Amino acid sequence: MKHILAIILTFFITSIAAQDYKDQISVVQFSAPFTETAEISLKKFSDHNTHTFHITEKQDIFKKENITYLPTIILFHNGKEIVRIESGISLKLPEDTLDVINDHIDNILANKF
Amino acid sequence: MDRKQKTEKFALNSILFLIVFFLLAFTLSSYAQSENKVEKNYKVKESFKKFYKDIFKYSTIYGSYSESSPLFTPESYFVTQLGEVVDVSPETKNDFSVSLGIRKIARMDYENRENRFYDGSEQNASLQSNIGNVKGLEYLFQYTDGKQRGRDFKSERYLVRYIAKWWMIKTEVQKNGLINLDYKSADLRFKVPLFKKFSFSIGAAVRTHLPYGYNPIDDYLSENNWWELAYEYGFQDIGYSIDYDYDGEYDDFDWYWVNEQGDRVADTDLDFRRNDYTNIVNDYNRQELNSIGTLGTLSGVVGLDFYHYRDNFWLHGWTSVYPKHKHIYGDENFSYETFIGSDNWLDYNLGLISGWNVTKKLGVFVEYEKTKFWDKNLVYMKAGLNIKL
Numbered sequence: 001m002k003h004i005l006a007i008i009l010t011f012f013i014t015s016i017a018a019q020d021y022k023d024q025i026s027v028v029q030f031s032a033p034f035t036e037t038a039e040i041s042l043k044k045f046s047d048h049n050t051h052t053f054h055i056t057e058k059q060d061i062f063k064k065e066n067i068t069y070l071p072t073i074i075l076f077h078n079g080k081e082i083v084r085i086e087s088g089i090s091l092k093l094p095e096d097t098l099d100v101i102n103d104h105i106d107n108i109l110a111n112k113f
Numbered sequence: 114m115d116r117k118q119k120t121e122k123f124a125l126n127s128i129l130f131l132i133v134f135f136l137l138a139f140t141l142s143s144y145a146q147s148e149n150k151v152e153k154n155y156k157v158k159e160s161f162k163k164f165y166k167d168i169f170k171y172s173t174i175y176g177s178y179s180e181s182s183p184l185f186t187p188e189s190y191f192v193t194q195l196g197e198v199v200d201v202s203p204e205t206k207n208d209f210s211v212s213l214g215i216r217k218i219a220r221m222d223y224e225n226r227e228n229r230f231y232d233g234s235e236q237n238a239s240l241q242s243n244i245g246n247v248k249g250l251e252y253l254f255q256y257t258d259g260k261q262r263g264r265d266f267k268s269e270r271y272l273v274r275y276i277a278k279w280w281m282i283k284t285e286v287q288k289n290g291l292i293n294l295d296y297k298s299a300d301l302r303f304k305v306p307l308f309k310k311f312s313f314s315i316g317a318a319v320r321t322h323l324p325y326g327y328n329p330i331d332d333y334l335s336e337n338n339w340w341e342l343a344y345e346y347g348f349q350d351i352g353y354s355i356d357y358d359y360d361g362e363y364d365d366f367d368w369y370w371v372n373e374q375g376d377r378v379a380d381t382d383l384d385f386r387r388n389d390y391t392n393i394v395n396d397y398n399r400q401e402l403n404s405i406g407t408l409g410t411l412s413g414v415v416g417l418d419f420y421h422y423r424d425n426f427w428l429h430g431w432t433s434v435y436p437k438h439k440h441i442y443g444d445e446n447f448s449y450e451t452f453i454g455s456d457n458w459l460d461y462n463l464g465l466i467s468g469w470n471v472t473k474k475l476g477v478f479v480e481y482e483k484t485k486f487w488d489k490n491l492v493y494m495k496a497g498l499n500i501k502l
Contacts, residue, residue, distance in 0.1 A: 020309050020310070023309065023310070024246075047247075047249070049309075078422050078423055079423045079424070109171060112171075112219040112246050112247060113171040113172070113217060113218070113219055113220070
């Protein structure tokens with residue numbers, strides 16, 4: 001019985017603690033010090049969770065999310081990737097990046113009501 | 114309702130109105146602040162458009178009518194002294210309800226939208242919790258009129274909630290004729306997010322309520338005989354003696370009862386107390402409690418919430434504890450504070466909702482909510498498992 005409880009407890013703790021940067025509606029920008037000038041401000045999404053990670057500090061997350069271009073922005077909802085916007089070889093995010101993310105957030109919110 | 118009670122009711126409604134007004138004004142002012150007076154008119158228009166959009170975007174206006182067969186009631190028959198059978202089954206008509214409303218309430222991620230359309234019967238767990246699934250303004254204004262189990266009822270529910278990162282406010286008015294609920298509350302709290310998934314809150318809440326813990330008939334019967342109340346309601350008892358063994362001597366005595374019209378309604382005291390008198394007691398209690406009116410309590414409140422959601426596992430827990438109270442309006446003689454002789458009783462509401470898809474085919478869930486307000490205890494629990502074959 002103790003083993004079962006321990007397994008369940010471990011499952012709960014790891015489930016809850018893991019990948020909290022993907023919680024609820026989260027906008028995550030993956031970048032690096034040398035692409036800081038190409039980053040965009042995520043202030044527009046301050047009603048939701050926002051994170052900016054640099055590859056020098058969070059290498060494991062970059063690997064896990066399979067980031068190939070910098071900067072890259074991913075919109076997550078409850079752990080699921082909703083949309084990924086990559087800068088490509090130009091190292092520049094598309095001009096409509098904020099609008100695209102905003103449209104997806106709008107869809108998510110509309111489904112909650 | 115006397116003048117004092119009317120004044121108190123007006124004062125409470127005014128407070129609730131002011132809270133809602135300031136809530137809206139605060140939202141409006143946040144737009145107005147960003148305006149420069151010399152900017153062109155169209156910018157003002159844009160600002161008001163945005164304000165309008167933020168108030169009404171995602172909201173739904175709904176109206177619905179529902180009708181269903183009533184619950185089964187067994188037939189009842191009465192046999193007269195002459196042997197005639199009379200069907201005295203209560204007449205059953207279909208239950209129905211008409212609901213009108215406007216709502217903007219975000220469902221938690223684990224809450225399925227049961228119907229494609231809102232019909233006014235929705236229950237949202239997030240309304241009890243101190244966190245919502247979205248930040249900002251949420252509201253519900255709903256009016257229902259109908260009949261259920263042969264009883265006409267009206268029900269009203271008005272709720273406005275604003276959740277920001279560091280504070281939240283919630284005002285609520287509930288009147289439900291089916292369960293005799295007449296409740297108003299206003300709750301203002303400061304919030305501190307903890308470890309991303311927890312939220313600690315502290316603040317104050319004003320709640321209105323009927324006099325709890327007081328039973329008027331107890332007071333009445335401590336000073337009067339029970340039959341005196343029946344006299345006040347127009348009933349009269351007429352004594353008679355019984356000679357069981359026909360020996361010319363009376364062995365027992367009792368009273369039969371007649372109503373105001375002179376119709377005989379009970380053959381004995383016991384018969385009367387079992388039937389008509391219960392209605393008299395209920396009516397007396399209702400009248401006395403209504404004459405006392407609504408009472409208001411200001412309470413300190415502390416809350417802790419937790420929310421985690423993934424498709425295969427979710428856990429939502431909340432608690433609100435009200436440890437300290439102050440009677441603020443209404444007749445203090447009937448306040449709960451006076452009844453229990455202390456201002457530090459513990460009221461609380463707590464809940465836990467969790468689901469776990471252990472495998473693709475096996476899932477377990479549990480829902481639990483407990484509320485203890487004054488001397489009222491409400492418990493709701495649901496647990497189960499699903500196995501897909």
